[in-house]
Amino acid sequence: NAGVTQTPKFQVLKTGQSMTLQCAQDMNHEYMSWYRQDPGMGLRLIHYSVGAGITDQGEVPNGYNVSRSTTEDFPLRLLSAAPSQTSVYFCASSYSSGRTGELFFGEGSRLTVL
């Protein structure tokens, strides 16, 4: 029972490079989202999707791109990495009808931008 799988777990980039963080879930969840976690700031929503083909911006979307071609996958693209994007990134999913605010999180991807 894999749940939410994120790859890679660690990545070091140079300023200006691009990369994609992968996220896959096997729970048939309609809702998927990306958060970044920074010390003292909790988790902040980057982008989210309520189903295949539908995406929307969260609180801190600048510098990131997403797409949702399948129910299972929700990749996050960094277009031109900047040191301010050094963070731990979490993908999370849930049923759209969930009332309790229960999101299922992956184990995170730690990104360092030099």
Add this chain to the structure above:
Amino acid sequence: QQQVKQSPQSLIVQKGGISIINCAYENTAFDYFPWYQQFPGKGPALLIAIRPDVSEKKEGRFTISFNKSAKQFSLHIMDSQPGDSATYFCAAKAAGNKLTFGGGTRVLVKP
């Protein structure tokens, strides 16, 4: 600006003691208030959640107290154990499943 403010940033409690974490929110459109627990190197996991029309919810040693008029809620960890040492996040849910998180509290329970 942070819509959900959490305090303290860290706390140390002796085994068997009570840990108390407080949160305040501004947006009255929030419709559910979950708490998440995160261990090092892991993603957050739902611990307990409360609806805004309920003043208290208890699950085992964990209790949420909710004050709608003050727009505040808190997590109490009774009989704290070393295994409770983790970072705790309060959150508030808006329409859909969009969560706004507090800044987190690192709890250390000393044996």
